[in-house]
Amino acid sequence: MTKNELTVNCRDGAYEPLLETSAGEKVFRSGTDSVIVTLPKDRRIISNSWLNGGIRDDINVLINQRIGRHVGSENELEEGSVEGYLSHVVEQLGYSASNAAALLTAASMENVAFVTHSFRGLEVTAIATAGVEVNACSPADPASYYQENGKWQSLGGTINMILLIDANLPAYALTRAWMTATEAKSAVLRQLMIPSRFSEELATGTGTDMMAIVSNDSASLQLTDAGPHSKLGELICKCVNQVLLKALDQQSGISTVSQRDMLVRLDRFGIDEKYFWKVSTSLEGENKKGPFYDNLRNISRNPVMVALISSILHLVDEVRWGLIPENSAKKVAFSQMGQLDNILNLGVDVPYDYLLDPKESIIENWVRVTSWIVKRNV
Numbered sequence: 001m002t003k004n005e006l007t008v009n010c011r012d013g014a015y016e017p018l019l020e021t022s023a024g025e026k027v028f029r030s031g032t033d034s035v036i037v038t039l040p041k042d043r044r045i046i047s048n049s050w051l052n053g054g055i056r057d058d059i060n061v062l063i064n065q066r067i068g069r070h071v072g073s074e075n076e077l078e079e080g081s082v083e084g085y086l087s088h089v090v091e092q093l094g095y096s097a098s099n100a101a102a103l104l105t106a107a108s109m110e111n112v113a114f115v116t117h118s119f120r121g122l123e124v125t126a127i128a129t130a131g132v133e134v135n136a137c138s139p140a141d142p143a144s145y146y147q148e149n150g151k152w153q154s155l156g157g158t159i160n161m162i163l164l165i166d167a168n169l170p171a172y173a174l175t176r177a178w179m180t181a182t183e184a185k186s187a188v189l190r191q192l193m194i195p196s197r198f199s200e201e202l203a204t205g206t207g208t209d210m211m212a213i214v215s216n217d218s219a220s221l222q223l224t225d226a227g228p229h230s231k232l233g234e235l236i237c238k239c240v241n242q243v244l245l246k247a248l249d250q251q252s253g254i255s256t257v258s259q260r261d262m263l264v265r266l267d268r269f270g271i272d273e274k275y276f277w278k279v280s281t282s283l284e285g286e287n288k289k290g291p292f293y294d295n296l297r298n299i300s301r302n303p304v305m306v307a308l309i310s311s312i313l314h315l316v317d318e319v320r321w322g323l324i325p326e327n328s329a330k331k332v333a334f335s336q337m338g339q340l341d342n343i344l345n346l347g348v349d350v351p352y353d354y355l356l357d358p359k360e361s362i363i364e365n366w367v368r369v370t371s372w373i374v375k376r377n378v
Contacts, residue, residue: 014030014031015028015029015030015036016028016029016030018035018112018114019114019116019125019127021116021123021125021164021166022118022123022166023040023123023164023166023216023219024040025037025038025039025040025125025164025214026038027114027127029109029112030093030109031109032066032108032109032110033065033066033109034063034064034065034066034089034093034109035063035064035109035112035127035129036061036062036063036093036095037061037062037063037064037127037162037164037214038060038061039059039060039061039062039214040218041060041218042057042216042217042218043057043059043060043214043215043216043217044056044057044169044171044174044214044215044217045057045059045062045101045212045213045214045215046171046174046175046177046178046212046213047062047101047103047210047211047212047213048210048211048212049086049101049102049103049210049212050082050083050086050102050104051083051086051087051090051097051100051101051102052098052099052100052101053101055171055174056101057217058099059099059100059101060095060096060099060100061090061095061099061100061101062100062101062102062103062162062212062214063086063089063090063093063095063100063101063102063103064102064103064105064109064112064127064129064160064162065086065089065102065103065104065105066105066106066107066108066109067085067104067105067106082104086100086102086104089102090102101212103160103162103210103211103212104158104160104208104210105129105131105158105160105208105210106131106157106158107129107130107131107158107160107247107251108129108251109129110250111129111247111250111251112127112128112129112247112250113127113128113129113130113243113244113246113247113250114126114127114128114243115238115239115242115243115246116239117235117238117239118235119231119235121166121220121221122165122166122167122221122223122231122232122235123165123166124163124164124165124166124232124235124236124239125163125164125239126161126162126163126164126236126239126240126242126243127161127162127163127164127243128159128160128161128162128240128243128244128246128247129158129159129160129247129251130158130159130160130244130247130248130251130252131157131158131159131206131248131251131252132157132159132189132194132203132206132248132252132254133157133197133252134157134197134206135157135158135197135198135206135207135208136157136189136194136195136196136197136203136205136206137196137197137198137199137203137204137205137206137207138196138198138199138201138202138203138204139204141196141198141199141201142198142199144198144207157206157208158206158208158209158210159185159205159206159209159210159244159247160209160210160211161181161185161210161211161212161240161243161244162211162212162213162214163177163181163211163212163213163214163236163239163240164214165177165213165214165215165216165232165236166216166219166221167215167216167219167221167222167223167232168215168216168217168218168219168220168221168222168223169215169222169223169224169226170224172224173215173223173224173225173226174213174215174226176225176226176227177213177215177226177232177233177236178211178213179227180226180227180228180233180236180237181211181213181236181237181240182205182211183228183237184236184237184240184241185204185205185209185240185244186204186205187237187241188240188241188244188245189202189203189204189205189244190202190203190204192245192248192254192255192256192259193259193264193265193310194254195267195268196268199268200268200269200320201268202268202317260301260303260306261300261301261306262299262300262301262302262305262306262309262370263296263297263300265306265309265310265313266309266313266363269313269316269363271363271367273293273296273297275367276292276296276367276370276371276374277289277292277293277296279367279368279371280292280371280372280374280375283368283371283372283375285375285376286375291377292374292375295374295375295377296374299370299373299374302344304343304344305344305370308336308340308343309366311336312333312336312337312362312366313363315329315332315333315362316329316333316362316363319362329362330358330362333362333365333366334352334356334358334365337352337356337365337366337369338352338356340369340370340373344373346373348376350369350372350373351372352369355368355369355372356368356369
């Protein structure tokens with residue numbers, strides 16, 4: 001059980017207690033829609049909340065709020081705006097909207113995760129919900145909308161984080177903590193190979209991520225650096241890494257295990273089971289869709305295939321980034337593909353001269369060779 005985690009068999013009214021930090025912040029859950037963090041006095045907060053966002057020292061409650069999936073834009077909210085909606089939610093939960101900040105997400109609060117790390121007198125707690133299936137993105141992806149007059153549109157999939165730091169941080173150190181936490185979040189998504197939904201790049205976040213970081217102005221420990229070189233930065237990164245891994249697994253079933261799949265790795269290039277089947281029908285042999293899909297799913301989870309496609313797709317990425325000439329990458333990729341029969345111990349000769357076509361892309365060649373192997377169930 002995480003340090004200071006409360007047992008969840010008792011309730012404070014309608015609220016389910018989840019966590020209490022050493023500095024006195026308390027975390028509750030209200031059904032599947034709200035996680036509430038009550039703050040003692042003397043807290044400085046930085047957040048990108050629509051409600052009382054920015055750097056503030058008058059916030060006594062933070063809310064992570066689930067929005068209904070039927071809501072497509074703020075015009076559909078009863079209050080007519082995100083700020084009005086969040087104010088209403090806060091008041092309904094029994095707090096003053098003028099002293100609250102709130103984060104918005106489509107994730108269920110049943111899947112909230114929290115992690116605490118400490119070093120000597122320093123304690124950092126991270127609380128998160130996370131979804132990346134719909135609007136994960138990478139910097140410089142094509143925009144999804146152009147905002148006019150502050151109008152907002154809903155997109156499913158958001159990473160929301162609250163960091164509670166039991167140390168006194170000046171405003172500039174809070175902004176550095178924000179940078180460190182953001183870098184840590186991006187690193188987690190890259191480690192999990194989360195794809196952007198708007199390009200062939202790997203994601204660094206979603207287009208609707210929100211965060212709040214809280215420091216304790218009354219703490220005896222005063223810190224001025226929250227960068228990765230500092231111990232505070234290290235604790236922030238550890239918390240973010242672990243809490244996001246938990247939250248993504250709980251909300252979306254995304255984990256280091258789920259990502260060990262060739263089809264998952266190819267998803268960001270628009271390659272799925274149907275595409276493999278389409279390619280396979282142009283190759284010699286019987287076309288039996290059911291057995292083909294079964295064989296494809298089995299070979300897709302073969303660790304050797306995952307390792308090989310990872311290597312080949314990194315070549316594809318480096319060509320796109322301008323780091324390797326395409327002809328050189330293709331030469332290496334074809335050499336790797338030409339070892340598939342040996343690597344997989346197939347026991348048959350794969351007709352590489354027939355299957356590999358230098359005029360087509362690396363990925364097209366991979367799909368054709370793999371489809372030939374899958375079609376023969378070897």
